[in-house]
Amino acid sequence: MKINELMQLIDREIPLSKADSWDNVGLLIGDKESAITTIMTTLDCTLEVVEEAVQQQCNTIICHHPLIFSGIKNITNQGYGAVIQQLIKNSINLIALHTNLDAHPQGVSAMIADKLDLINQDILMPQLSAMAKLQLFVPESHVMQVKAALSEAGAGQIGDYSDCFFQLEGTGQFKPDASAHPYTGEVGKLEIVDEIKLECVFEPRLRRQVEAALIASHPYEEPAYDIYEFLVKDMFGTGIKAELKQPVQIGNWLKEVKSKLKVDTVRLIGSPDQEIRTVGIIGGAGMDYVPAVRQSGVDVFLTGDIKYHEAHDLLMNGLPAVDIQHYAESVVKEGLKSLLESFDLDVPVISSTVDTNPFKAY
Ligand SMILES: [Zn+2]
Incomplete structure (x- = not known):
């Protein structure tokens, strides 16, 4: 399979046109005519991820967060430039599937809901x-x-x-x-x-x-x-609303959330005693969508990147929320591998094993 064939398939299944206008998705680095050896999925494309791809003899990386986003003025052997250089030196194609994947019904929020064994999943904001x-x-x-x-x-x-x-x-x-x-x-x-x-x-x-x-x-x-x-x-949209199999006290549920999402901490905004059943999820940074989440009537909101004053606003307005960290999106590594495999590709897909969370808890 060549890169341009993969891109056509991706555009049919996870249309690039569904990405937000500010985003940068698609083939970011690479050769459309090159034949794919192996695809590696990752949340972020770091130097360690490129090294892993080289070791695994994989010439195509699909990342969730675009490596090239805006205003790159130079490509040197430092910072992001070093990653770009390594990709080019090793003839590795880099594809970003970001907000177009978020908008997919099996996208990142659904992958988080799957990890948490939530049922009756539906798009939160179609x-x-x-x-x-x-x-x-x-x-x-x-x-x-x-x-x-x-x-x-x-x-x-x-x-x-x-x-x-x-x-x-x-x-x-x-x-x-x-x-x-x-x-x-x-x-x-x-x-x-x-x-x-x-x-x-x-x-x-x-x-x-x-x-x-x-x-x-x-x-x-x-x-x-x-x-x-x-x-x-549309069948596409932002976020997922879903249900727990049975109501739980939120404080008791969070340990499970932490281990299933493989994050070192989660932070609750609200009372740990509150009983919950319905859950709204927006992977990554979802605070811009609070009004829609509130309107959906879910018992608790899971997202990442909640700031201090935003947490106070949530408390004031009585919407229980959990900051599951932006890195909870690392479920995309396994989730995107499964999604791509469901398209019957004729090339192997592997998930990166590199932990790209820039935050380390002590
Ligand atoms: Zn993200």
Whole structure:
């Protein structure tokens, strides 16, 4: 498998377009034509991780946190430049899957929920995507022709189903003006016609080709149709809400959280005696999403990077929370390996064993 084939597959399954606009995902360093030997997954790409890849004869690293983020002014043998140099020297490809992986239903927050054996998982804040609906009116003689043309243009696709239409019989009427060239009827005379009302959906990006197909396949000089856009819940989104198999006192549960997420400390904001069942999770730094987490009604919020005054705000507002550390995202090493393997790649995938947590507890 070549890198460009892997990138196409990734873009289909974990679309790069789902990443936040400020992010930097995709192939950051590498050769699109190179053949992949082994893929190594990691949370961060450090020098130690590159060394491990070399030892494991692995020429492709997929990291969660982009090594190249913004404004790199020089690449020397120090700091991040040294990592970039080592990757290039050793012909190692580096791919970053960051907020696009966060947005995936099996993304990092879901991987944390899996580690904690949580059930009934659902996206906490689903993304909304635009869809377009077309309704048109066509004489019965041309229904199949119009449907075929619309399908060909990409309309009528719902998930894994193509050629999805709904139709209803009715009566249309029109009076052609002097300059008209009507398909049926006469100038200046009211024409009553049996027509079919046809409905289908399509992605708004296809609008131009769908309209062109409709006009080309419809027998009327002026086909009557309406297109309107609406928002639908996407399968992608931010965070996960899930449930514990049975209610627990939060203080009793935290030891388990710590060991399952392999972090040295977790910090509770709230009473250890509170009984909880529903859990909201945003891997990494999730404090920007507190209003949505509160609205979701979960009993406790798990995230990382909670600052002192943010913790006070949470206490004041009565939302129990646990700082599980940003490094809880290291579940991505195993989780991404499993996700990639589920895509039936024909190359081996391994997880880095390097601990890249910059914080060490004493
Ligand atoms: Zn992160």
